[in-house]
Amino acid sequence: TVLIIDFGSQVTQLIARRVREEGVYSEVVPFQKSAEAFARIKPKAVILSGGPASVPDGDSPRAPQAVFEAGIPVLGICYGQMTMAEQLGGAVESGHHREFGRATVTVKAPSALFDGVWQEGEGHTVWMSHGDRITALPEGFTVKGTSANAPFAVIEDEARRFYGLMFHPEVVHTPDGARLISNFVRKVARLEGSWTMGAFKDAAIAKIRAQVGTGRVICGLSGGVDSAVAAVLIHEAIGDQLTCVFVDHGLMRLGEAEQVVSLFRNTYNIPLVHADASDLFLRELAGVTDPEAKRKTIGRLFIDVFDAEAKTVGGADFLAQGTLYPDVIESVSFTGGPSVTIKSHHNVGGLPERMNMTLVEPLRDLFKDEVRALGRELGLPESFVGRHPFPGPGLAIRCPGEITREKLDILRQADAIYLEEIRAAGLYDIIWQAFAVLLPVRTVGVMGDGRTYDHVLALRAVTSVDGMTADFYPFDMTFLGRTATRIINEVRGINRVVYDVTSKPPGTIEWE
Numbered sequence: 001t002v003l004i005i006d007f008g009s010q011v012t013q014l015i016a017r018r019v020r021e022e023g024v025y026s027e028v029v030p031f032q033k034s035a036e037a038f039a040r041i042k043p044k045a046v047i048l049s050g051g052p053a054s055v056p057d058g059d060s061p062r063a064p065q066a067v068f069e070a071g072i073p074v075l076g077i078c079y080g081q082m083t084m085a086e087q088l089g090g091a092v093e094s095g096h097h098r099e100f101g102r103a104t105v106t107v108k109a110p111s112a113l114f115d116g117v118w119q120e121g122e123g124h125t126v127w128m129s130h131g132d133r134i135t136a137l138p139e140g141f142t143v144k145g146t147s148a149n150a151p152f153a154v155i156e157d158e159a160r161r162f163y164g165l166m167f168h169p170e171v172v173h174t175p176d177g178a179r180l181i182s183n184f185v186r187k188v189a190r191l192e193g194s195w196t197m198g199a200f201k202d203a204a205i206a207k208i209r210a211q212v213g214t215g216r217v218i219c220g221l222s223g224g225v226d227s228a229v230a231a232v233l234i235h236e237a238i239g240d241q242l243t244c245v246f247v248d249h250g251l252m253r254l255g256e257a258e259q260v261v262s263l264f265r266n267t268y269n270i271p272l273v274h275a276d277a278s279d280l281f282l283r284e285l286a287g288v289t290d291p292e293a294k295r296k297t298i299g300r301l302f303i304d305v306f307d308a309e310a311k312t313v314g315g316a317d318f319l320a321q322g323t324l325y326p327d328v329i330e331s332v333s334f335t336g337g338p339s340v341t342i343k344s345h346h347n348v349g350g351l352p353e354r355m356n357m358t359l360v361e362p363l364r365d366l367f368k369d370e371v372r373a374l375g376r377e378l379g380l381p382e383s384f385v386g387r388h389p390f391p392g393p394g395l396a397i398r399c400p401g402e403i404t405r406e407k408l409d410i411l412r413q414a415d416a417i418y419l420e421e422i423r424a425a426g427l428y429d430i431i432w433q434a435f436a437v438l439l440p441v442r443t444v445g446v447m448g449d450g451r452t453y454d455h456v457l458a459l460r461a462v463t464s465v466d467g468m469t470a471d472f473y474p475f476d477m478t479f480l481g482r483t484a485t486r487i488i489n490e491v492r493g494i495n496r497v498v499y500d501v502t503s504k505p506p507g508t509i510e511w512e
């Protein structure tokens with residue numbers, strides 16, 4: 001086990017993720033509980049995370065001193081580096097040279113951390129985010145890398161295997177960061193990469209059993225991957241103590257609602273209440289054209305319907321949710337600047353407050369692709385697990401303007417053809433997200449000998465890592481032409497197809 005002591009950085013879970021990628025088990029504990037956890041877990045290595053506090057402040061957090069006395073390797077990142085330096089007898093001072101964002105580290109001497117990655121004399125891009133800096137090194141430490149404003153950007157005590165980085169190796173903005181962490185885990189700490197998603201599953205099941213005991217759990221399904229994986233995992237842990245409620249808002253893609261119902265009822269035999277609320281949703285959405293108003297209406301109705309159905313199930317003690325780690329950090333921006341709500345993504349944000357139940361969130365530490373891997377581990381079909389992300393408000397935000405059942409039907413058919421062509425071309429897994437948008441614009445066309453006056457359909461496809469930024473996918477024109485022809489021929493109500501060539505930023509992925 002690698003113990004990660006969390007000093008409150010917003011990206012601590014990324015460190016855990018990088019360690020998991022090395023096939024090594026890690027546990028993240030908040031610094032307040034780290035002394036107890038260190039004694040209990042007896043880790044083979046420790047990583048000290050970054051954090052917002054300032055070491056020169058008297059009451060700022062520290063690592064348990066025992067961490068430095070156990071003869072195991074320690075990696076301090078950012079705040080973790082500074083508290084390590086201070087705790088081992090060095091000096092830290094509040095920086096007048098604050099460094100945020102991209103910086104260049106110059107490699108001054110070889111280090112086990114740099115093995116096979118960085119050579120002496122080279123300069124490398126890293127992501128800095130710190131206000132303080134070290135002014136005197138503790139005994140035994142030498143400098144391995146510097147940056148313009150940080151003479152101690154990389155420090156090392158070779159004998160004791162203590163490493164300190166002033167920058168964040170865990171974020172993608174430090175391109176070689178994952179390899180530095182890999183070197184720490186594999187080469188310095190010599191840990192074997194044998195941990196798997198199967199092991200995560202077993203640990204998660206044990207945790208759920210311990211939390212829930214003999215209590216009853218209710219889980220709201222949205223039709224998406226996250227809530228489905230959470231539900232199947234919880235069902236493995238506690239069987240029929242779990243009841244699922246699928247709130248069907250009628251805004252899913254073609255055939256998806258049916259797939260969810262059949263998967264749960266037939267494949268997994270999980271008790272499922274299918275609340276078909278599409279009439280209610282459509283009625284309440286009538287006349288709503290503002291994107292945020294659509295989201296709020298759908299979020300409110302989802303909670304109403306779920307609450308009502310939960311009452312009919314009767315007496316659950318726990319509410320299960322498929323919350324992922326990015327949902328937890330989403331609204332907080334990493335650089336510490338003010339974050340602005342571009343779109344409100346928390347579709348069911350009000351549920352826990354309203355229902356007064358204890359939350360069970362077994363996916364809280366995972367990222368999307370890890371949830372997919374867990375879903376595969378649980379035997380969910382690839383056609384379900386590998387699906388592109390789909391927004392909670394569904395097709396409602398892919399029909400700019402007013403939503404009607406007729407428009408949704410047109411959009412569903414066109415979207416299905418588009419995705420079928422993408423799959424046939426072998427592009428589905430290369431593209432991060434693809435979908436059609438039915439525009440509230442009619443244009444004139446000619447079909448056969450007749451004039452048509454029908455809707456325009458926009459096609460969207462992007463590549464992305466995490467949905468935060470995205471590039472439009474450069475289809476070849478033959479593909480686009482073939483797809484447009486099929487859609488116009490096969491779907492009544494569309495006579496023109498356009499392709500969206502906007503990246504994010506400045507566009508968002510969805511049109512609303």
Ligand code: XMP
Binds near residue numbers: 346391433468504
């Ligand atoms: P944008 O459009 O903000 O989308 O670039 C980024 C990712 O988020 C999804 N998205 C949503 N997901 N509720 C969700 O659960 C929402 O209201 C919502 N809006 C956008 C979008 O599909 C993309 O994957």
